[in-house]
């Protein structure tokens with residue numbers, strides 16, 4: 001796979017810029033994600049809640065589904081921001097279901113998960129660190 005340059009600040013900014021589109025009237029916890037695919041393109045997604053609570057979806061899975069639905073194949077990195085009432089006060093880690101969905105479309109040792117407070121203040125880990133000993137397509 002060709003190596004894609006990761007502009008982490010730009011990826012984080014894409015997530016921050018789209019945070020106001022988060023629809024979270026039930027939890028009031030707004031989340032936004034921006035995923036960099038190996039084409040070099042960035043796709044965004046926000047959490048979208050529902051009056052039937054389990055029908056809601058996380059920001060990360062929305063961003064990934066957006067990318068895959070546009071013909072993208074592999075994830076290079078994802079930036080995640082979020083907080084109560086749209087205020088980013090801490091690093092926002094991805095939930096377990098989102099980690100598993102990321103696993104489907106990446107090399108866990110290469111994929112970077114960026115949990116950000118701002119373009120300058122972030123924590124990064126590989127998916128392998130966040131989801132060790134994972135089950136993926138190669139296991140079937």
Ligand code: THU
Pocket residue numbers: 024027029030031032046047048049056057058059060093094095098
């Ligand atoms: N949420 C995300 O969007 N991503 C995560 O990884 C964690 C949780 C959303 C789901 C729900 O709309 C709200 O945050 C509170 O759980």
